[in-house]
Amino acid sequence: MKFTKTITKLALVSALLGTAGASVTALNTTTVNASSMLPTSKTKDYNKMQKLAQKPGITYTKPRYFNNWVPGNNVSDWYTFQPYKRIDHYIDPGREWSRIIGAGTIHGRAFFVNQNEGGAKTLIPAEFYHVPYGFKFKKNHVPVECYYGSLAKSWDGYDEYSGEYEGIYTENNTIYSNRKDGHRKLTMAMDGQDHGKNQGFFIGLTAIHMNDGHDYYPVYSYSVDGNLGVVYIRTEDIDQFTPAKVTYKSIGTLNKTKGKNYYHSFKPYKNRVDF
Known part of the structure; x- marks a missing residue:
């Protein structure tokens, strides 16, 4: 049996989610515009968003990058915001950071709201952001x-x-x-x-x-x-x-x-x- 290490699938993300506006990328990507730099998140930021995720509806916040800690490989549990439907795409833990703009409970589940600048909103389950x-x-x-x-x-x-x-x-x-x-x-x-x-x-x-x-x-x-x-x-x-x-x-x-x-x-x- 061969166990292949999970890799950051940037090309796949771009191809499958470019029109959905999802932002998931590796932390070692080349800097191109210092004026658009966003902060990366510490534990207090995760805790704040987890509390917001338990509230009904979406509470919007200033954009910040959050590293996901999805507890599995090649997970396809990711949704478009409007209409609400699952995206057939992989999400892995590690150096995949999402541009999060809010959180809340909708459709009976707690989510973080992910969005590229000018792109469509997508929903990632809040349980994927439990810090290890x-x-x-x-x-x-x-x-x-x-x-x-x-x-x-x-x-x-x-x-x-x-x-x-x-x-x-x-x-x-x-x-x-x-x-x-x-x-x-x-x-x-x-x-x-x-x-x-x-x-x-x-x-x-x-x-x-x-x-x-x-x-x-x-x-x-x-x-x-x-x-x-x-x-x-x-x-x-x-x-x-x-x-x-x-x-x-x-x-x-x-x-x-x-x-x-x-x-x-x-x-x-x-x-x-x-x-």
Whole structure:
């Protein structure tokens, strides 16, 4: 089985969503106009927008770039604003930043409102913007198994023909724990930031209920080029980790939260970026 790291699909986004006005791009894009630079978001900005997302209707704010933390690969859970319909397009975590102009609950679901300058509004689920936490393995930890899986409305299912865990659409949260090649050991070398300072993992602590009846946490599996692919660990295995300050290059740092014993305060690697 070959597990392909998730890549930032800028060309695909441009081709599929150019008319919809969605803005999702990599943080290392060349600056072209300093006068249009917008701020990138820290934890307080995420918290503010999450509160707004719980209110009925849309509350509009000044534009700001938010990094999405969608807890899955190749997720297609994204909607046009008017008319309200799902866009058949991928969204991945990591260096994909969206130009967010507001948030609110419509159609019974909490969304962030995404819009390019002069483009149409699109809706991204608010749960895709839950900031992860910083962890490292604790001393004398037992091995932790990680699993490949697919969120509902994702093109990340197992393809029997190619033997890949990408390319097949899944309707429900699916974990491949029953497949021999659907799980492996979680390691720093393959999944964490294992060089330089602030080594460790970015792990989401919002439990995801999978089709095998168990709950899992997403691990944002790091690669040296800054892209992320998501694997999953059983929620009980978080006991094998300890909170830690962790830096993912070209993404940002999870710092210790004031007054708390965890690392959840996100600082993006650049404060302002022109996309």
